[in-house]
Amino acid sequence: MSEKARKDYTKGPSCLKGIGLTRSFGIGDKKMFAVDHVDFDFHEGEFVSIVGESGSGKTTLSKMLLGLLNPTEGEILFQNKPRDISSHAKKREYWKSMQAIFQDPFASYNVFHKIDSVLLDCINMRGGQNLSKQEKFDMMTEACSFVNLKFAELTNKYPFELSGGQMQRLMIARIFLLKPKILLADEPTSMVDACSRATILDMLLQLRDEVGMTIIFITHDIGLAYYISDTVYIMEHGKFVEYGKADEVILNPKAAYTKRLISDVPKIHEEWDLSTVELTSEL
């Protein structure tokens, strides 16, 4: 991730905006707000990270943004217009510009279909129904190469024959075929080794530069968010407690929650402090 000529994407036109967006689950005493009156504004081409602990409502928010879950309250503006996904056709249109990588790769596949169908669906969605078999194969091979996968080794396999990391990378490969306007990635590399992760994120950033794709990146890892994002939103108990440019938020955190998240990150450059570790238990 070179620092060279990083274009400032935070000033671009707004592509997704939320006003008082809320989602609650349960009723009566059991009612809880998974997402609690959040406001945000994502710009075209912006790399936004949403950071928060487990259960803070990140996935719930992303499902609402995708139109897979109805908000209890609040409004979503898509390209500065109220989002309208009331009919099936409108939803299809919306999903042509908005795609996602889901958090759990094991749950993301239809276990009865070969993995090829996932990629073929993407080609068809971009109007590639009439391409020849070879052309389709080439496109899929190329998409897989972006995520360090060899398509020839995977074709005709069923999802259960793949490792978690392979499933996750194949989900990312979809994005290289779809090239959506907005990508919602829910911990897309949690099962991928560090080396592949760097390559994959680099490739996503390249795609962003190429087509101006907005990336909404959901993660636990505030360190990773710092390295790659333009903007960071910190989420605690369904609320955004702090947001702003990545440098500002992480180098100069204001909310106590952000400070705690940062202090919890093991620092590579610091010596491990082993003096407090009791070795008696080892004996």
Added chain:
Amino acid sequence: MKNTLKNIFHSPRFVVGFIIFVALLLTMIFYPIFNPGDPLERIGVGTFAKPGTYFSMYDATSAKTETFRLADAEENRINALLTGDARTRMIDWMSRHGDDVAGLDPADTGALMEAWGRYYEDVRLSGMTNADRVYFRRLNNSIVNSATAEELLVMEEDPETGDYAQKGTISLTDYVNTKDVANVKTLPLGTDNFGRDTLRELVSAAGVSLRVGLIAGIVATLIGLSLGLLAGYLGGVADDIIMFITNIFTVIPSFVLLILISYSISQEARGASLVAVVIGFTGWTWTCRSVRSQVISLRNRDHVNLSKLSGHSMVRIVLTDILPYIASYVVMAFILQVSAGILSEAQLSMLGLGPKTTETPTLGLMMNWAMLYSAHTNGSWWAYFPVILTITLISFSLNLMNTGLDQVFNPTLRD
């Protein structure tokens, strides 16, 4: 897929159920080939002929005879005459008569006959009715007759003069090979109250009942599955409406509904297939409920979400992303519906609301007939017991297959 099939056939329960079911099915297919004919044909004039082999007495008189001198022939003849009841009554008579019968074994025909021949006299003992006296006189006569009989005469009546002419004699030592008798009929389960061959009727009835069960199962599963899929996947108002209908059908006991519908259809119009459809129409609710709850847990899964994001239509998502996941469950529900359908038909027919009685037998109708002609009180077990056994075997095998499948598809149940 192949693997699943292999797993299924490794489940002992499924295999046992499957074997029983296939055996029943093969019987239904092949038995009519060996014993063709209308299952409702009345071959007997009387009711409830015992199971066994029957040969024409008329043909036997003209068949070639052999002479055998068998040592136990006379004893057998008397044995056949003396039922267990008659023996105890004979001993009872002798003890009332003041004879020494201590140590006399009722099963020992020789000793019994010997004692009886010594003591019996035609008197009315104290504590005996006149009818009892007549009973013992008759019993004694038939014993004496069978012991002293020489031969029977076969006479023929001259149609013009009305005179009898001797045609032949049958001696005590004459035997006829059953193969030489022109007409022999084996009725393994005897005849029923209408004089029908019970086994032939039973095999045909089991086939019809199975068809009723299949149609009922298909109807119930189709309705339940489609409504369950719709309610579960669409949610919202559609779900509310469908569940409202389902609840109405659940609250009214389906059997009451079944009775009402069957009653409202005239006896003439009530064919087996129509009854099956009516049964299916009242039995779909629990399939609908359970399919709905499974779909609800599936519809928010990420693979369904991904399919939506790929722009697939609702129909396609339901058929390819949801249905395959519940297919095994639907198969199991279907098997149970078939079994329930067969039982429902039996229950309906017992009440006289089953298919019309003149065309096809069903297991329920056979039970109904046996009950109406009190087969259970006059000891004609062959008219109802095999029917009960068949119903039990069918539903036992179906349920066994179902639990076998359950074990394969729900790994948590595996032991």
